[in-house]
Amino acid sequence: xxxxxxxxxxxxxxxxxxxxxxxxxxxxxxxxxxxxxxxxxxxxxxxxxxxxxxxxxxxxxxxxxxxxxxxxxxxxxxxx
Numbered sequence: 209x210x211x212x213x214x215x216x217x218x219x220x221x222x223x224x225x226x227x228x229x230x231x232x233x234x235x236x237x238x239x240x241x242x243x244x245x246x247x248x249x250x251x252x253x254x255x256x257x258x259x260x261x262x263x264x265x266x267x268x269x270x271x272x273x274x275x276x277x278x279x280x281x282x283x284x285x286x287x288x
Contacts, residue, residue, distance in 0.1 A: 209242045210234045250277045 210226040212218035223241065226234055234241060245258035250266060261267045261275050268276040 209244055211240050211242055212238060213240055214238050247275055 210221050210223055221229065223233075226239075246255050247258055247261065248254070249256045249264065251264065258270070258275065261270065264277065266277040266280070268278060270276070
């Protein structure tokens with residue numbers, strides 16, 4: 209993702225879209241390239257940041273660029 213640091217109203221672009229639109233790669237200090245890790249939440253199938261996985265009750269761990277989740281939530285109503 210390429211972000212314009214001088215104009216906050218400029219939309220973010222993927223690196224490929226930026227090169228296609230501008231004909232050249234982004235240059236510092238005006239632009240910054242960000243790496244954003246996005247996953248699909250197993251609970252509701254919505255996109256989430258990888259850093260948010262730890263808040264999910266089904267999350268087990270992240271290892272080797274993979275996130276591992278339990279098939280079902282282990283918390284039951286009878287355990288209260």
